[in-house]
Amino acid sequence: MSADDILVLGATGSTGRRVAHRLSDAGLPVRAASRRGAVRFDWAAPATWEPAVAGASRLYLMAPHDVPVDPAFVRLAVERGVRRVVLLSSRAMRDERLLAAEKLVRDCGVEWTILRPDWFNQNFDEGFFRDAVLAGTVAVPVGDARQGFVDADDIAAVAVAALTGEGHHGRVHEITGPRALSFGEAADVIARAAGRPVRHLGAAEDYRAAMTPLGLPPAQIEAEIAAFAALRELGDAEPTDTVRQVTGRAPKDFTAYAADAAARGAWRTDGASGSADRPGRVKRGDRG
Numbered sequence: 001m002s003a004d005d006i007l008v009l010g011a012t013g014s015t016g017r018r019v020a021h022r023l024s025d026a027g028l029p030v031r032a033a034s035r036r037g038a039v040r041f042d043w044a045a046p047a048t049w050e051p052a053v054a055g056a057s058r059l060y061l062m063a064p065h066d067v068p069v070d071p072a073f074v075r076l077a078v079e080r081g082v083r084r085v086v087l088l089s090s091r092a093m094r095d096e097r098l099l100a101a102e103k104l105v106r107d108c109g110v111e112w113t114i115l116r117p118d119w120f121n122q123n124f125d126e127g128f129f130r131d132a133v134l135a136g137t138v139a140v141p142v143g144d145a146r147q148g149f150v151d152a153d154d155i156a157a158v159a160v161a162a163l164t165g166e167g168h169h170g171r172v173h174e175i176t177g178p179r180a181l182s183f184g185e186a187a188d189v190i191a192r193a194a195g196r197p198v199r200h201l202g203a204a205e206d207y208r209a210a211m212t213p214l215g216l217p218p219a220q221i222e223a224e225i226a227a228f229a230a231l232r233e234l235g236d237a238e239p240t241d242t243v244r245q246v247t248g249r250a251p252k253d254f255t256a257y258a259a260d261a262a263a264r265g266a267w268r269t270d271g272a273s274g275s276a277d278r279p280g281r282v283k284r285g286d287r288g
């Protein structure tokens with residue numbers, strides 16, 4: 001352990017795993033933390049916080065879906081020496097939980113950067129859409145509104161720049177891929193790459209029909225439909241140039257992502273899938 005350590009939360013998840021790898025590949029001292037990580041950290045077990053954070057100078061701050069960022073942890077981190085916080089927030093689905101986390105970080109008294117990525121590409125092969133892809137239909141009630149799907153590797157590259165470089169303090173990085181696609185277009189790209197039929201179902205009743213048999217409470221389904229409707233109302237997402245500006249290289253295109261995932265066997269069901277490197281499954285009903 002050193003005072004230069006960078007504490008990475010969610011280090012077994014889609015972004016944290018990539019952030020931790022990039023930092024350690026660069027020879028930087030990383031504490032890769034989560035419930036199953038090299039360093040134990042559990043939002044639900046405050047006794048794990050102090051040993052994880054004490055003496056670290058920088059923090060990649062993320063909380064899993066539906067888990068709030070606890071203000072007591074951020075206070076503790078700053079008290080124990082953290083001087084820079086990079087928060088994973090969201091561009092697409094902006095709820096009270098993430099708005100509160102953003103406010104907390106802006107007010108925490110040390111250098112901060114907020115990352116607002118759009119939908120992760122990796123939802124389709126590592127996350128909560130994978131089962132739907134394998135079943136052939138992905139129900140997301142946003143109609144044909146185009147989304148700024150972005151690769152988790154690009155999010156991690158921006159996060160690492162913010163953790164280690166200069167000029168990011170006080171900035172909000174809106175992170176997208178190079179072009180916006182509708183879920184229908186994304187499903188077509190995956191279908192071609194995976195060599196299996198995949199269709200998007202974009203209406204509220206499709207979502208109800210998909211979620212009800214899974215046992216989700218009706219009130220939750222309706223709340224999610226309302227959140228998706230609000231996103232749909234925003235229309236097509238406008239891609240940003242953040243990845244290029246921050247990292248100096250172009251963000252990965254969705255077609256290249258799908259080709260790489262398919263080549264790894266991400267959507268194979270014959271036992272040769274690339275799932276060994278997949279993080280713990282995100283529960284169904286979660287979204288960006």
Ligand SMILES: NC(=O)c1ccc[n+]([C@@H]2O[C@H](COP(=O)([O-])OP(=O)(O)OC[C@H]3O[C@@H](n4cnc5c(N)ncnc54)[C@H](OP(=O)(O)O)[C@@H]3O)[C@@H](O)[C@H]2O)c1
Nearest residue numbers: 010011012013014015034035036042043065090119120288
């Ligand atoms: N998916 C999207 O399209 C999208 C888009 C924008 C923003 N986001 C935001 O991104 C976040 C999810 O990030 P991600 O995709 O990088 O993570 P992820 O792949 O969903 O993985 C969750 C991570 O959190 C850890 N974790 C779970 N429960 C924990 C607990 N109680 N205490 C400590 N760690 C815990 C998991 O590791 P262990 O199981 O080892 O603890 C894992 O490392 C959410 O806040 C979401 O709102 C998502």
